[in-house]
Amino acid sequence: METLTFLVFAALALGSALVVVSHKNPVYSTISLVVTLFSVAVLFVMLGAPFVGVLQVLIYTGAIVILFLFVIMLLNLQPRSRDESPFAGQGLQLAGAVIGGLILWFLIFFAFSNSRFAALKPLTAEMVSLKTLARDLFTEYLLPFEIVGLLLLVAVIGATVVARKVPQADSTVAYQKPPEGSEP
Amino acid sequence: MADLASPNLLDVAVKLAVMLGFVLTVVPVMVWVERRGSALIQDRPGPNRLGPFGLIQPLADALKFIFKEDVTPSAADKPLYLLAPILALLPAFTTIVVIPFGPTLEAFGRSIPLVIAPAETGVLMFLSLASLGVYSLVLAGYGSNNKFSLLGAIRASAQMISYELALTLSVLAVVIPVSSFYLPDVVAYQQKHVWNVIPQIIGFVVFLIASFAETNRLPFDLPEAESELVAGFHTEYSAMRFASFFMGEYASMTALSCLGVTLYFGGWSLPFVHLTGWIGAIVGLLVLVAKVGIAMAVFVWVRWTFPRFRYDQLMRLGWKVLLPLAILNLLAVAAMTLAGWL
Numbered sequence: 266m267e268t269l270t271f272l273v274f275a276a277l278a279l280g281s282a283l284v285v286v287s288h289k290n291p292v293y294s295t296i297s298l299v300v301t302l303f304s305v306a307v308l309f310v311m312l313g314a315p316f317v318g319v320l321q322v323l324i325y326t327g328a329i330v331i332l333f334l335f336v337i338m339l340l341n342l343q344p345r346s347r348d349e350s351p352f353a354g355q356g357l358q359l360a361g362a363v364i365g366g367l368i369l370w371f372l373i374f375f376a377f378s379n380s381r382f383a384a385l386k387p388l389t390a391e392m393v394s395l396k397t398l399a400r401d402l403f404t405e406y407l408l409p410f411e412i413v414g415l416l417l418l419v420a421v422i423g424a425t426v427v428a429r430k431v432p433q434a435d436s437t438v439a440y441q442k443p444p445e446g447s448e449p
Numbered sequence: 450m451a452d453l454a455s456p457n458l459l460d461v462a463v464k465l466a467v468m469l470g471f472v473l474t475v476v477p478v479m480v481w482v483e484r485r486g487s488a489l490i491q492d493r494p495g496p497n498r499l500g501p502f503g504l505i506q507p508l509a510d511a512l513k514f515i516f517k518e519d520v521t522p523s524a525a526d527k528p529l530y531l532l533a534p535i536l537a538l539l540p541a542f543t544t545i546v547v548i549p550f551g552p553t554l555e556a557f558g559r560s561i562p563l564v565i566a567p568a569e570t571g572v573l574m575f576l577s578l579a580s581l582g583v584y585s586l587v588l589a590g591y592g593s594n595n596k597f598s599l600l601g602a603i604r605a606s607a608q609m610i611s612y613e614l615a616l617t618l619s620v621l622a623v624v625i626p627v628s629s630f631y632l633p634d635v636v637a638y639q640q641k642h643v644w645n646v647i648p649q650i651i652g653f654v655v656f657l658i659a660s661f662a663e664t665n666r667l668p669f670d671l672p673e674a675e676s677e678l679v680a681g682f683h684t685e686y687s688a689m690r691f692a693s694f695f696m697g698e699y700a701s702m703t704a705l706s707c708l709g710v711t712l713y714f715g716g717w718s719l720p721f722v723h724l725t726g727w728i729g730a731i732v733g734l735l736v737l738v739a740k741v742g743i744a745m746a747v748f749v750w751v752r753w754t755f756p757r758f759r760y761d762q763l764m765r766l767g768w769k770v771l772l773p774l775a776i777l778n779l780l781a782v783a784a785m786t787l788a789g790w791l
Contacts, residue, residue, distance in 0.1 A: 292529065292591060299584065319573045327580030328610060334587055335606045338599065395569070395630065 271311060278304035286362075291337045295330060302326045314393045457559070464565045468545050471738065476699045477507035479745055486749040517688035522593060525685065529592030534690040536585035537697030541704045544578045547571035548707040549633040551717050551733030552725055563717075563730055564633055572630045575708055576617055579663070582701060583609040586665070586672055586682045589694070593685040601681025604760070605665065605672035611767040612662035612669075618775035619655040622782040623712045626791040636716040644720070646713040648791055651778045653713045655771050660705045662767070664698060666748060668755040671763060706744035707737070714740055 281300035288294045302325045309318030391397060402410050481496075481504060488495025496503035521530060551563035568574055583606055590602020623645050624630060627638040639645055646653050662669040673681030683694045710716060717733035724732050758766070785791050 292526075296529070296584075296588070315568060315570050316573070319570045319577050323573060323577035323580060327577055327583075328613070331583055331587065331606055331610060334584075334591075335603065335610075338587070338591055338603060 267311065271308070274304040274307045274311075277301075278308070292334065295334050295337060298333070299326050299330050302330065313388075316393070316395055316398060457561075460561050461565060464563070465546075467734070468548070468550065468565060469542065471734075472542065472545060472700050472703050475703045475741070475745070476696050477511070479699045479702070479749075480507040480510065480695075482746065483749050483752075486746070487753045490750075490753040511692070514689050514692040519688040519690060520685075522595070522685050524594045526592040526594060529588045530685075531592075531690075533585050533589035533592055534686065534693035534697075536588065537582075537694045538700060539585075540579050540582040541697060541700030544575045544704045545707060547575050547632055548704075548711060548737075549636055549716055550737050551730040553633075554730050555726065562633060563733065567633075568631070570630045571632045572620060572624055572635075572712075575632075575704075576613075576620065579701075579704070580609075580613055582663075582697075585694075585697065589686065590672075590682040593682075595685050597678045597680075597684045598682050601672040601674075601678050601684070604674075605682055608662060608665075608669065608671060608763060608767075611764065612659045612771070615655050615767065615771035615775045616659035616663060618772070618779050619652040619659065620708075620712060622649060622652040622775075622779045625779070625782050626786045632711055632716070635712060636718055639715045640718050640723070642791075644713065644715045648785075649713065649778070649782065651774060652782070653709075655775045655778065656709060656713070658766075658771060660709060661748070661751060662763075664701050664705060664748075666698075666702070667752040668758050669763060670757060671760060674757060676757075702745060702748050703741065706741045706748070710737065710740040710744055716740075 278301050281297040281304065284297035285294045285301060288297065302321060306318040306321040306326075309315070309321060484506065485495045485503065496506040499505035499509055521527065546565040547568060549562070549564040554561045554563055564571075566574070586605035586609075587602045590598040590600075590605070593599075623635065626648075627635050629635070635645075661667075665672050671681075672678075673683065675681075678684070683691055686694060717737040719732075719736055723729075782791065
């Protein structure tokens, strides 16, 4: 039963991830991303980390991806056909995917062949429980936690500055017709 | 937390049948309550021809929806257009799995927690599954390929993201004194102390307003605002697909009412009464149904009493009033919990 569930959701995650990068229509890519994130959340729950899984759905699928969709709908992007791809051709895309995959594989390989990681044991349910997680975040990892919070604040302020309407000199003039014969 | 890995499948099936039966029964009853309630408030008879007090009317409505022609616009994005009404039902029917509907039942030589999914992260699970509801509206609006629908979808996504923050923060304020995300613990806490609505009245008001916005009910029904957007995100839908959105709205109302009642009004429990065993289970379920019924009546009452917000008023209320209020409430509750007052 557990293996079957794992296989179904692992296949869903991989398949929908492929659709995310290969579909022509950005709306379909975004919807596939929802499926990917949800399937990965299920895998988290199966690994005994329900909190991480639930947060993944709450934050990523429930908030961030819906913002993606929001922007895509506002921009009204048209589906792009294969031949007007910004890259020269499919060969280059394939090469990029292969090189990226190899780099990732090497990273994972070296991380796990490192002796520090070999000595580690699997996490117990106690170690991923909400209480432990919260205590660690607010004691041992308080500084990194606060720095991440600050980083998000900076991003919010940055986004507000970028999105702010700059009062343009000529747009105000357009409404005030200068009186006749009063040229500066 | 009970063991999630090896639940008794028969128990789960029975509990699922009880809760799904509850939600599915509530939908037609609510359609009747809504129509008769609106008639009462507007001083007109309302549907009163079919059965006593027009009680059979929802059945006739359902038959009508089934036999109507199902139209798909030729310019629609077909897969998304067909997917959206299905997604409308999903969040409401998945979130009720974390709602407790009775005390732990000692029967058949084992103890059965009367909640479908005894998950440690219950409250968060509810919020995360409920947040997926916006996809149905957005996909309906985009898939219909209609300007009114798209405008409704954009409004829906902006509105639901804005009010979700206030909703989540007010719910978290309840979780702090209980120090558990498991909803039966929240009920047990209220049995020991008082109903949360008394110490957390500010949080409750924020929760109430935000839940009207999350279910897209008046005064927050801008995604479908019929005076400006025809019918908003579901303009192009007809027959059972339209009925599916309709059912989704009532089912979401039921699910949110269940959460609100459990968080602020003691859930299935009654004050000063402690029943156990089968009687406790049955009384618990009936109490929950009664409380949810009152909450749903408030939904109807509010819908036919208040006019619709303007869009800028909606955003101002969400971001400049409810969100700061929810944050202040969270801080106050945290401080009071630390001081040992709660």
